[in-house]
Amino acid sequence: MAVGVLALQGSFREHIACLRKLGVEAVEVRKAEQLEGLAGLIIPGGESTTMAKLAEHYHLFPSLREFGASGKPIWGTCAGLIFLADKAVGQKAGGQDLLGGLDCTVHRNFFGCQLNSFETQLPVPALVSEEGGPSSFRAVFIRAPAITEAGPSVEVLAEYTLPSNFQASALDQVEGQEELQKVIVAVRQKNLMATAFHPELTSDMRWHRYFLKMVNGGKNLECRKESSMMGLPQVKDLPIFREADHLSFDNDFDQG
Structure with missing residues (x-):
């Protein structure tokens, strides 16, 4: 089973690292023909306007819409969420x-x-009901969108x-x-x-496992041995930001 990651811009390498960590074949997608044979697709976070312009330049939109209409799973993170929405506000x-x-x-x-x-x-x-584990997820929001109506x-x-x-x-643009x-x-x-948010920036693989279950017809994926991670970022958690650390750094800086 091969899963594609739209690789025009943004955090596509991090998603590929997560998929390969789980033993899944991951394919970088930049051309329409690279969608052929894929079981699912991830649209990563990044700069949504830039990604849209590049997708238009490479004539990807018709093929991406056809891929989604075929029933194959698509997961959008951050900018990918904007791509998949029927309506977006706050646009440039x-x-x-x-x-x-x-x-x-x-x-x-x-x-x-x-x-x-x-x-x-x-x-x-x-x-948690699908994948178990802790009751919360360390969610990283980077200049993030939000859904205000569903x-x-x-x-x-x-x-x-x-x-x-x-x-x-x-909030000025949200009714109510x-x-x-x-x-x-x-x-x-x-x-x-x-x-x-960006699950690919943490070591918690539950969202990727959840998506792979969608790709695999609702069944848990029996992961193979880890694929090659050569040249890809390691999947590990970044240090947790704490306001006290930030203030301490500022004070030290002010004191020379």
Whole structure:
């Protein structure tokens, strides 16, 4: 079984490292013909407008839409979530082409700029029920989108409760903002799955296992021996950011 990763831009190498860590053949996809024979596809995080322009330049959109319409599973992370949404707000001037398929509205830059990136222990009951393990997942949000509205056919896999002091400008564009207390950050609809965060940047493989189960017809994948990781980033957790460490560093710097 081979799974493709759209390799136009973004964190495609990290996803490939995770797939190979699980013993799955991973294929970098840059041309339409490279989709042939694949059992599933991951659209990684990155810069969604750039990815869309490159996909248009290489005439990938018709083949990507055909791939999704065939029923083969597609998982979009961060920018990939924007790609799969039927509607996106907060777009740059001129917008971007979308693959669509997910009956939801996504705010392209809900959590703010790069400096507003964060990580959190995210409750993931839907993931735990399928894959077991800890009740939360270390979710890394990098200039992340969020789903502000989802249709009745969309299964919500995870939600993020907004802090009481949340001041994102995105709220100005969300209807009923005064009542918005949480946003959707992981969903599934038929053969499509999307997460607003980056599971490929952690050593917790449960989201990748969950997706591979979708690819394998709902059955757990019997992983082979680890594939070659030569030339790929190691799959390991980054140090956890702590505000106290940040303040300590600032104080040391100020004191020369």
